[in-house]
Amino acid sequence: MADNSQRNDSVFEAAAHRARVRRNWLLSTPALIILVLAASGPLLVMLAYSFLQAGDYGGVEYRFSTEGWFQVFLARDIFDDTVSVADAHLSIFWRSARLSFLTTVTALALGFPTAYFIATRPRSSRNLWLFLVTVPFWTNLLIRTFAIMEVIKNQGIVNTLLMSAGVISEPIQMLYTDFAIMLGMTYVYLPLMILPVYASMEKLDFRLVEAGYDLYATRIKVLWRVIIPLVKPGIVAGCILVFIPSLGAYVTPRVLGGGRNLMIGNLIELQFGQGSNWPLGAALSIFLLLVVMVALLLYVRNSQKANNIVRH
Amino acid sequence: MSDSVSVAIHGVSKVFGHDRNAVTALDDVSLDIREGEFFTLLGPSGCGKTTLLRLIAGFEHPTRGHIDLHGEEISHLPPYRRPVNTVFQSYALFPHMTVAENIGFGLEMQGKSKEETTSTVGEMLRLVQMEDLADRRTDQISGGQQQRVALARALAPRPRVLLLDEPLSALDYKLRKGMQIELKRLQNETGITFIFVTHDQEEALTMSDRLAVMSQGKVLQVGAPREIYAHPAVRFVADFIGDTNFLDAELLEIERDRTELKLPSGKPVSARGAARSVDGKVHIAVRPEQTTLTRDADAAHLEGHIDNVVYSGTDTHYHITLPGGESFVVRTQNRGDSGDEWQAGQTAGIVIEPGAVQILAD
Ligand SMILES: Nc1ncnc2c1ncn2[C@@H]1O[C@H](COP(=O)(O)OP(=O)(O)OP(=O)(O)O)[C@@H](O)[C@H]1O
Ligand SMILES: [Mg+2]
Numbered sequence: 001m002a003d004n005s006q007r008n009d010s011v012f013e014a015a016a017h018r019a020r021v022r023r024n025w026l027l028s029t030p031a032l033i034i035l036v037l038a039a040s041g042p043l044l045v046m047l048a049y050s051f052l053q054a055g056d057y058g059g060v061e062y063r064f065s066t067e068g069w070f071q072v073f074l075a076r077d078i079f080d081d082t083v084s085v086a087d088a089h090l091s092i093f094w095r096s097a098r099l100s101f102l103t104t105v106t107a108l109a110l111g112f113p114t115a116y117f118i119a120t121r122p123r124s125s126r127n128l129w130l131f132l133v134t135v136p137f138w139t140n141l142l143i144r145t146f147a148i149m150e151v152i153k154n155q156g157i158v159n160t161l162l163m164s165a166g167v168i169s170e171p172i173q174m175l176y177t178d179f180a181i182m183l184g185m186t187y188v189y190l191p192l193m194i195l196p197v198y199a200s201m202e203k204l205d206f207r208l209v210e211a212g213y214d215l216y217a218t219r220i221k222v223l224w225r226v227i228i229p230l231v232k233p234g235i236v237a238g239c240i241l242v243f244i245p246s247l248g249a250y251v252t253p254r255v256l257g258g259g260r261n262l263m264i265g266n267l268i269e270l271q272f273g274q275g276s277n278w279p280l281g282a283a284l285s286i287f288l289l290l291v292v293m294v295a296l297l298l299y300v301r302n303s304q305k306a307n308n309i310v311r312h
Numbered sequence: 313m314s315d316s317v318s319v320a321i322h323g324v325s326k327v328f329g330h331d332r333n334a335v336t337a338l339d340d341v342s343l344d345i346r347e348g349e350f351f352t353l354l355g356p357s358g359c360g361k362t363t364l365l366r367l368i369a370g371f372e373h374p375t376r377g378h379i380d381l382h383g384e385e386i387s388h389l390p391p392y393r394r395p396v397n398t399v400f401q402s403y404a405l406f407p408h409m410t411v412a413e414n415i416g417f418g419l420e421m422q423g424k425s426k427e428e429t430t431s432t433v434g435e436m437l438r439l440v441q442m443e444d445l446a447d448r449r450t451d452q453i454s455g456g457q458q459q460r461v462a463l464a465r466a467l468a469p470r471p472r473v474l475l476l477d478e479p480l481s482a483l484d485y486k487l488r489k490g491m492q493i494e495l496k497r498l499q500n501e502t503g504i505t506f507i508f509v510t511h512d513q514e515e516a517l518t519m520s521d522r523l524a525v526m527s528q529g530k531v532l533q534v535g536a537p538r539e540i541y542a543h544p545a546v547r548f549v550a551d552f553i554g555d556t557n558f559l560d561a562e563l564l565e566i567e568r569d570r571t572e573l574k575l576p577s578g579k580p581v582s583a584r585g586a587a588r589s590v591d592g593k594v595h596i597a598v599r600p601e602q603t604t605l606t607r608d609a610d611a612a613h614l615e616g617h618i619d620n621v622v623y624s625g626t627d628t629h630y631h632i633t634l635p636g637g638e639s640f641v642v643r644t645q646n647r648g649d650s651g652d653e654w655q656a657g658q659t660a661g662i663v664i665e666p667g668a669v670q671i672l673a674d
Contacts, residue, residue, distance in 0.1 A: 205402075207400060208404050208407075210371055210391070210400075211398075211400060211406070212417075213370075213391040213392050214371075214391050214392075214396075214466075215417050215465070215466075216392045216422050217417075221421055225417075226406065230407070
C-alpha cells in the first residue's frame with residue numbers, strides 16, 4: 001500500500017511538472033514568436049538564398065548553387081574562366097576589420113577616461129553626465145553623420161579654422177577617407193563603450209585604488225594593476241558592443257567614405273541593389289555573422305580558461 | 313622603543329567642503345608619535361580618527377599645518393612615496409589576486425627582485441600563519457584570515473610606520489582578543505611604529521604604549537593608558553574612559569602641586585596638581601572603585617542615600633544620591649566574607665581614597 005501511494009505521489013508530481021512546463025512555454029510564446037520572426041526567420045532565408053542562383057535582375061532563382069559563396073573569396077575571369085582571389089573583396093574585409101579595430105581602440109581610449117570621470121563624480125551628478133552621454137542617440141544617425149561631414153569637409157569648420165589661423169594654406173582632405181569613416185564610427189558608437197565601462201567602474205571599490213597607492217604603486221601602475229583588471233568585464237563588453245556594429249556599419253562609410261571606401265555593409269548592400277547578386281549578398285551576410293560568432297566563442301573559451309587558472 | 317620622534321603632527325587642521333557645507337574634521341591637532349611605539353587614537357565615531365590616519369598616509373592633504381616623518385616634512389608627498397602602510401578597516405584586499413600576490417604587491421611596486429619578493433612573502437605568510445592558504449583567492453578565506461593577509465600585505469614592504477584603522481572591528485569577540493595579542497606580538501617583533509585607531513576604550517587601554525583621546529576634531533589628552541585613566545585632564549576623557557563621578561568643589565588653597573578643596577559636604581580634601589578657577593569653583597572627578605562606604609561619620613568625605621545596590625560578580629555597585637541631588641557611584645570588590653552589608657534605603661558615608669580626586673580643566 002505504502003508503495004502504491006508513493007507511486008501515486010510521483011504520478012501527481014509528474015503531472016504537475018508537465019503543467020508547469022506547459023505554462024512556461026505558453027508564457028514565453030510572444031518572445032519565441034519575435035525570435036523566430038525577427039531573428040531566426042530572416043537568417044534562415046538568408047542562408048537559403050546564399051545557396052541559390054542569382055536572378056538576372058535581382059532576386060533569386062530556385063536552383064541550388066554555390067556560386068554566391070564562391071564569389072565571397074574568389075573571382076572568375078569574364079573571358080577565360082580562370083579563378084583568382086577576389087582582391088576587391090579581401091581589401092574590403094581588411095578595411096572593415098582594420099577600421100573596426102581602430103574604432104574600438106579609439107572608443108576605448110576616449111571612453112575609458114570618460115567613464116572614469118563620471119564614476120568619480122558625486123553620486124548626485126552622475127545621472128546628469130550619463131544623460132549627456134546618451135543625448136546623441138536622440139537624433140537620427142544620418143543627421144549626426146551629416147553633421148560630422150559639415151565639420152570635416154574641405155570648406156568645413158575644422159579646415160576653415162585652421163586656414164584662417166594660418167596653420168595650413170590648403171584644406172586637408174579628411175572627408176571621404178578611411179579616417180573620416182573611423183571618426184564617424186567612433187563618434188556614433190562611443191556611448192556603447194562608455195556605458196558598460198561606467199557600469200563596471202561604478203562598482204569598483206575605490207578603496208582598492210587607495211590600497212594600490214598606499215603600496216607604492218604610481219598612478220600608471222594602479223591603472224594597469226588594479227583598475228583595469230577590475231573593470232575588465234566592462235571593457236570587454238564595450239569593445240564587443242563597438243566592434244560588432246562597426247564591422248557591419250553601413251550609413252557611416254556610405255556618407256563619410258563617399259562610396260569609394262567600402263566596408264562589408266556597403267558591399268552587401270551593393271549586391272542587393274545595383275549588383276543584383278542576392279546570393280553573394282546573402283553569403284557575405286552569413287560570412288560576417290560567422291566571423292563575429294567564432295570570435296565571440298573564442299573569447300568566451302579563453303576567458304573561461306583564464307578564470308580557471310586563477311580559481312583552480 | 314627609543315625616544316626619537318617618528319611622526320610629528322604640527323598644528324594640523326582639515327576642513328572638508330566649502331563655506332556653509334564646511335566640516336572641520338580636525339582642528340589644530342599636534343602630536344608627537346615616538347619611534348617603535350604602539351600609539352592609539354581613541355575617540356567616538358566622527359571625531360576625526362580616520363581623517364588623521366588618511367592625512368598621515370597621504371590620501372588627504374592638511375588644510376593647515378604640516379606632518380613630519382623622522383624630521384622630514386611629508387605633507388606634500390603622494391601616498392606611494394611615503395614609507396607608511398595602511399591596514400584598511402575594510403581590508404581592501406585585491407580580489408583579482410591570490411593571498412601571496414596581495415602580500416607581494418607592495419614589494420613588486422617598490423621594484424624588489426623576484427627572489428626577494430618571494431622570500432619576503434614567505435616570511436610574511438609564516439609571520440601571520442597563513443602558509444597553507446598562499447594560493448587562495450582573497451574572497452575564499454574567512455574574515456580573520458583576510459585581516460591577517462591585510463596585515464601581512466602592509467608589513468611586507470617594511471614601512472617605517474604602520475597605520476591601522478579599526479582593523480579588529482569586524483571580528484567577533486574571541487577572534488578579536490586573539491588578534492589583539494597577535495598584533496602586539498607583531499609590533500614587538502618588527503619594531504615598527506604602529507598607529508592604531510579604535511573607538512573601543514578597553515582595546516585602547518590594553519594595547520597601547522600611549523594613546524590620544526580625541527573628540528570633535530581635537531586631541532584632548534595624550535599619555536600612557538595608566539596616566540589617562542588615573543588622571544583624566546578634562547570631563548570628556550574622564551567620562552569616555554571608565555566610569556566616573558563628577559562633583560563641584562570649592563577652592564580653598566593652592567600649594568605648589570597640591571590643591572585643597574572643599575567638597576559639597578563641607579569636608580576638605582586634597583588633590584594632585586594646581587587648579588585654575590575664576591569663581592572659586594572647581595570640577596572634580598572621582599573613580600567609583602577608589603571610594604568605599606563607611607558608618608564612621610568623621611571619616612566620611614560625603615554622605616548620601618543608597619538608591620540601588622547592583623551585584624555584578626566581582627564587584628558591587630552602590631548608586632547613591634547626595635544631599636545636593638548629585639548621583640554618585642561607589643564600587644567595591646566582593647570578598648568572601650563581606651555579606652550584603654549595605655542595602656538600598658540606608659544612609660551611608662563615602663570615603664575617598666587619598667589621591668583619588670582628579671581636578672578637571674573644564
Ligand atoms: N570626504 C569627506 N567629506 C566631508 N566630510 C568628511 C569627509 N571625511 C570625513 N568627513 C567628516 O569628518 C568628520 C570626521 O570623520 P572621520 O571619518 O575622520 O571620523 P572617525 O573618527 O574615523 O569616525 P568613525 O569612528 O565613525 O570611523 C566626520 O564628521 C565626517 O563626517
Ligand atoms: Mg573611521
